[in-house]
Amino acid sequence: METLKQICMSVVIELGMSRAQLPLTLKNEVEIMEERIMSEWTGIFSNSESRPVKIDWSGGEWTFSPQASRVNRYRRNSGWSTPQPLPPSKIIAGSTNDLGFPGGRLFLLFGRKVWIDDYKISVRERKAIFFGTYSSPMLATRRQFTATLSLSCDQDEDDDGGGCDHMMMVVVKQSEVNGEDDEVVSALYSRK
Numbered sequence: 001m002e003t004l005k006q007i008c009m010s011v012v013i014e015l016g017m018s019r020a021q022l023p024l025t026l027k028n029e030v031e032i033m034e035e036r037i038m039s040e041w042t043g044i045f046s047n048s049e050s051r052p053v054k055i056d057w058s059g060g061e062w063t064f065s066p067q068a069s070r071v072n073r074y075r076r077n078s079g080w081s082t083p084q085p086l087p088p089s090k091i092i093a094g095s096t097n098d099l100g101f102p103g104g105r106l107f108l109l110f111g112r113k114v115w116i117d118d119y120k121i122s123v124r125e126r127k128a129i130f131f132g133t134y135s136s137p138m139l140a141t142r143r144q145f146t147a148t149l150s151l152s153c154d155q156d157e158d159d160d161g162g163g164c165d166h167m168m169m170v171v172v173k174q175s176e177v178n179g180e181d182d183e184v185v186s187a188l189y190s191r192k
Contacts, residue, residue: 008026009026009029009030009033010033010120010121010122010123012030013030013033013034013037013060013121014060014093014094014119014120014121016059016060016061016092016093017060019031033123036123037057037121037123038057038058040126040151040153040164041055041057041128041149041151042055042056042057043055043191043192044067044191044192045167045189045190045191045192046067046189046190046192047187047188047189047190049187050105050187051066051067051068051086052066052067052192053065053066053067053106053189054066054067060092060093061090061091061092062090062091062092062119062128063088063089063090063091064088064089064091064106065088065089066086066088066102066105066106086102086105087102089102089103089106091116091119091130093118093119094118095117096115096116096117097115097116097117098113098115099113099114099115099116100113100114101113103115103116104134107130107132107134107145107147107169107171108147108169108171108185108186108187109134109145109171109173109185111136112134112135112136113134113135113136114132114133114134115132115133115134115142116130116131116132117131117132117133118130118131119131125150126150126151126153126164127148127149127150127151128148128149129146129147129148129149130146130147130148130149131144131146132144132145132146132147133145134173143173143174144173144174145171145172145173145174146171146172147169147170147171147172148169148170148171148172149167149168149169150167150168150170151164151166151167152164152165152166152167152168153165164191165190165191166188166189166190166191167188167189167190167191168186168187168188168189169186169187169188169189170184170185170186171184171185171186172184173185
């Protein structure tokens, strides 16, 4: 269980709040915590089934940028063409972030539009949990989902983040059939 101090530091970081009014010791700890998040959570992650994604984190804002796939060109009817890059998806805590269909791909909800309403970080557990809703042309109303990103780190390099080479994304969504049962999808990503 996290202490009140750790929870307060997480809120300051997630909301990108000013550190000017914080006591010096807490300000220093917040900066250390933010550096740890940046070293562990940022980078390019890929899996065998989708495009690599670059994750950036700064001042409480996540940016997920799909990267060019291994196959940079594909054949269209009359010749070779370069695929269009997908726009980056930005997520800011405490506001509704409309990620559209690219967000659906990012959060393993293919063919659906996604909105992220908030997120929570647990530095100690190496987890980031995103709370949102999704819709598709077949749904009359939005359905809720949560996406949990968990880092997996080598035992030897547990403290500095250098050994966090794997990330698991687990998405739990309301069923589109009856709206009551949950469905789970997951993917394992490796740091490039």
